[in-house]
Amino acid sequence: MCGIVGGIAERNISDILIEGLKRLEYRGYDSAGLALINNKNILRERRVGKVINLEEAAKEQHLNGHIGIAHTRWATHGKPTETNAHPHISGKVAVVHNGIIENYVEIKSELEQLGYIFVSQTDSEVVAHLIAEAMKTHPTLFNAVQSIVPRLKGAFALGIVHADHPEDLIAVREGSPLVIGVGIGEHFISSDQLALLPITNRFIYLEEGDIAHLTRTSVEIFKNHGKERIERPTKELDATVSHASKGEYKHFMLKEIYEQPEAIQQTIAQALNDNALRDDFLSDAVTSFQNIDQIQIIACGTSYHAGMIAKYWAEQLIDLPCQVEIASEFRYRSPVIIDRTLYVCISQSGETADTLAALRDTQKRAKDKGLNISTMAICNVPTSSMVRETDHHLLTLAGPEIGVASTKAFTTQLSALMLLLLKIGQVKKRLAESQLTEIVASLWHCPKVILDTLQHNAEILRLSELFVEKQHCLFLGRGTNYPIALEGALKLKEISYIHAEGYAAGELKHGPLALVDNEMPVVILAPKDDMLDKLKSNMEEVQARGGELFVFADEHSGIANKERQHVVDIPTVNPWLAPIIYSIPVQLLSYHVAVLRGTDVDQPRNLAKSVTVE
Incomplete structure (x- = not known):
């Protein structure tokens, strides 16, 4: 969601902070700001809209300083206005904040009685006023912050500076990610290490409840809200991941x-050797897999759709019960924690707030009841909270994904989930060697099939022109392609702003058929599998009501172009892996429709890449 960058150095860091914000733009935001300390004064600029607006304002004002904080805001409390933008200031205190302060109304009322005047609609401003009040009775900025953090309820990350303490940068992590960038004679903070990779590749990852005190020459970290000094390891990242560029493409997506x-x-490749699983693949999890009777998948959004497909695979391929739940529902409905279960959390960032909270709650409740469960993260970020806090993890090696609408993170999640289930099936002896060999061979062939599918890009672009003036759309699929119908609808709605819904095709006559008329485009996913004949019957139902069909069909399906039926031939693929391949045309369709409608494809309105708040 929001992005934090801060630093303390011997050099002017204004440009460093702004460059860091630019590298966080992919996360989604609606305003940006920075505050620098210069001669014991706070110099602040804030602007609505893109970081470039802030950059121009900072140059006009010739802002410079050796210590400062910056922020991109995604509105939660209060509209996207300059007044609501961060940093927030109270007297000589400046604060940037990611997350939500759940009890801010109570704190705000107390502070107003003390005479503090609130100028924003945000929950974040209470933090600045609380610290300003605490400075009246505490000798250092660190002590003041340490005293107020226990009062804050919710999930948050904070960066804090004070005009009278130009040698101190304070950082707080409680439920929202924050990382320290380690330099020589300078140190930095950010909500994402990608913002800092141009200036350092050495990082310290703060844990829950950590408060860090940074100076130019030192980093001190205290856990339990500042009560106990602790050493956190410094890790080096591969500098090759530092630069994300669109290259020859118009958009990151x-x-x-x-x-x-x-x-x-x-x-x-991390799991396969020729047509077999590598012996060392998930070798640390073999004992856990031997002791499970079922799987519970927890995820949000696109990751939830990946989990839905994994449920089909688990039950049909290795005969293992599998449940899938949306994390925001799972964490609040007090689900029964079942012994001998593998809890799989799926998240691109590994910081998704609801999924992370569901994981922690499940771990705590299982421990309290003495239950034997295992936890696993399917994640794209090896340094994320989810990877660090689960028993096992399987990385999706997608590289940085900048576009808000997930594409390669989704298909690599599906690939990783299939690898996971093959390993479990092998360990539990629920998978015939011939079937394992067949699927592994098909996985190796999958990139080539995707390349062949991408050859239809121009054809899909032509079809997308027929969607530009539409306001509604249906996506239909059966079996493992039902979740792809959901994913296709999600993609179309989130970047083109066309209302779209995905349905299991067998449900068509149970309600959605009432929506079908001459103006309703219906997208069909038609791989060559056991459900193809039934899907053809569903297509007839749509055409009988005047609907216009857009069919992504196996090249040997027998489905052909005709009036109001547009067919794109998709290369034949092993039915188990069809969801991976059929993701590609729906991604391209959504992308081209969005471009033709003139929307901001990479940063759609109201959305953020990493959802680190509820």
Whole structure:
């Protein structure tokens, strides 16, 4: 969601902070700001809209300073206005904040009685006033912050500076990610290490409840809200991931669609050797897999759709019960925690707030009841909270995904989930060797099939022109392609703003058929599998009501172009892996429709890449 960058150095850091914000633009935001300390004064600029607006304002004002904080805001409390933008100031205190302060109304009332005047509609401003009040009775900025953090309820990350303490940068992590960038004679903070990679590749990852005190020459970290000094390890990242560029592509989303063959190749290569699973693949989890009787998948959004497909695979391929739930529902409905269950959390960032909270709650409740469960993260970020806090993890080697609408992260999640289930099936002896060999061979072939599917891009572009004036759309699929119908609808609605719904095709006559008329485009996913004949019957139902069909069909399906039925032939693929391949045309369709409608494809309105708040 929001992005934090801060630093303390011997050099002017204004440009460093703004460059960091630019690298966080992919997360989604609606305003930006920065505050620098210069001669014991706070110099602040804030602007609505893109970071470039802030950059121009900072240059006009010739802002400079050796210590400062900056922020991109995604509105939660209060409209996207300059007044609501961060940093927030109270006297000589400046604060940037990611997350939500759940009890801010109570704190705000108390502070107003003390005479503090609130100028924004945000929950974040209470933090600045609380620290300003605490400075009246505490000798250092660190002590003041340490005293107020226990009062805050919710999930938050904070960056704090004070005009009278120009040698101190304070950082707080409680439920929202924050990382320290380690330099020589300078140190930085950010909500994402990608913002800092141009200036350092050495990082310290703060844990829950950590408060860090940074100076130019030192980093001190205290856990339990500042009560106990602790050493956190410094890790080096590969500098090659530092730069994300669109290259020859118009948008990151299109670039990432075309990166899927390579991303899947890298993801499966960590697990496969010729036509078999590598002996060392998930070797640390073998005992856990031997002791499970079922799987519970927890995820949000696109990751939830990946989990839905994994449920089909688990039950049909290795005969293992599998449940899938949306994390925001799972964490609040007090689900029964079942012994001998593998809890799989899926998240691109590994910081998704609801999924992370569901994981932690499940771990705590299982421990309290003495239950034998295992936890696993399917994640794209090896340094994320989810990877660190689960028993086991399987990385999706997709590389940085900048576009808000997930593409390569989704298909690599599917690839990783299939690898996971093959390993479990092998360990539990629920998978015939011939079937394992067949699927592994098909996985190796998958990148080539995607490349062949991408050859239909121009054809899909032509079809997308027929969607530009539409206001509604249905996506239909059966079996493992029902979740792809959901995913296709999600993609179309989130970047083109066309209302779209995905349905299991067998449900058509149970309600959605009432929506079908001459103005309703209906997208059909038609791989050559056991459900194809039934799907053809569903297509007849749509055409009988005047609906216009857009069919992504197996090249040997027997489905042909005719009046109001547009067919794109998709290369034949092993039915188990059809969901991966059929993701590609719906991604391209959504992308081209959005471009033709003139929307902001990479940063759609109201959405953020990493959803680190509820």
